Amino acid sequence: MGVLMKNNQPAVTVCFTNNKGGSGKSTSCANIGYELSAAGKKVLLIDGDMQLNLSLSFFDEEKVLEMAESEKNLYYAIRNKKDLQEYIVATPYKNLDLIPSSLLMSQVEYELFTMMQRELVLKKCLEGIRNSGKYDYILIDAPPTLGTWVINILCASDYVVVPVEASPWGLFGLANMFDFLGGLRDMTEAEIMGVLITKVDERKNYYRQTREILESYREIHVFDSFIHVDASIEWAQDASKPVAVYKKSTRSAAEFKKIAEEMINTL
Ligand SMILES: Nc1ncnc2c1ncn2[C@@H]1O[C@H](COP(=O)(O)OP(=O)(O)O)[C@@H](O)[C@H]1O
Ligand SMILES: [Mg+2]
Numbered sequence: 001m002g003v004l005m006k007n008n009q010p011a012v013t014v015c016f017t018n019n020k021g022g023s024g025k026s027t028s029c030a031n032i033g034y035e036l037s038a039a040g041k042k043v044l045l046i047d048g049d050m051q052l053n054l055s056l057s058f059f060d061e062e063k064v065l066e067m068a069e070s071e072k073n074l075y076y077a078i079r080n081k082k083d084l085q086e087y088i089v090a091t092p093y094k095n096l097d098l099i100p101s102s103l104l105m106s107q108v109e110y111e112l113f114t115m116m117q118r119e120l121v122l123k124k125c126l127e128g129i130r131n132s133g134k135y136d137y138i139l140i141d142a143p144p145t146l147g148t149w150v151i152n153i154l155c156a157s158d159y160v161v162v163p164v165e166a167s168p169w170g171l172f173g174l175a176n177m178f179d180f181l182g183g184l185r186d187m188t189e190a191e192i193m194g195v196l197i198t199k200v201d202e203r204k205n206y207y208r209q210t211r212e213i214l215e216s217y218r219e220i221h222v223f224d225s226f227i228h229v230d231a232s233i234e235w236a237q238d239a240s241k242p243v244a245v246y247k248k249s250t251r252s253a254a255e256f257k258k259i260a261e262e263m264i265n266t267l
Contacts, residue, residue, distance in 0.1 A: 024198030030057035035260035
């Protein structure tokens with residue numbers, strides 16, 4: 001009975017957004033996704049960015065370009081309003097699947113423009129998977145924009161994680177993003193799960209400053225755990241692997257694991 005009930009629960013959908021590029025969205029989405037899967041959760045990752053960074057986190061460039069150039073990717077699914085179940089690719093890791101992106105995602109705004117209910121296209125394409133019982137979590141990596149496509153991502157999500165870089169400009173524009181989300185209240189019930197502070201460098205004092213400012217937004221949760229700057233992250237990305245697979249003992253691997261645990265415990 002317990003198993004049956006579990007299967008009827010829709011997957012929890014979480015997107016990683018911040019209109020600032022380089023804040024750690026793709027890195028967090030890939031590594032938290034991996035850690036959730038390593039903890040035994042069934043996870044689907046959706047690469048919503050034409051930069052293909054989430055796909056490149058698991059497959060080498062040749063394979064990513066092959067998927068991007070085929071018609072089995074998110075762009076064609078959205079353009080043709082297809083059920084996303086047909087677009088799932090298995091990653092090399094247990095419990096972890098991916099829907100790849102395409103360079104053509106740059107045209108998705110244009111494709112959406114003439115569609116009816118254009119903010120809800122992704123939500124509808126995702127409905128079958130969400131309710132299939134196949135996944136516990138669906139994580140969506142968003143591009144660094146705030147257009148109709150990102151509205152689609154927000155409308156398809158239950159929760160939003162906002163990675164923020166601990167740097168002088170890391171918080172710049174964040175209030176805009178919160179206002180943007182607030183403006184979508186009648187379209188989506190997506191809640192901010194938390195702000196994740198990334199790229200923390202102990203030699204600089206931006207971490208304290210960043211956390212203090214973030215905590216002054218009383219209604220917004222800031223994850224207790226955070227991610228330090230770690231060169232292994234870039235090496236792991238170069239090898240198309242999650243950082244924990246590339247080097248299990250590295251600091252950021254333990255940090256991503258802690259964030260995944262925070263997520264599991266709060267949902
Ligand atoms: N904790 C970290 N330590 C070192 N480099 C990082 C870390 N997080 C991200 N990076 C690097 O910073 C760059 C931007 O990260 P990314 O996840 O692509 O950001 P976004 O998706 O928000 O644009 C990438 O080159 C990535 O390798
Ligand atoms: Mg990215």
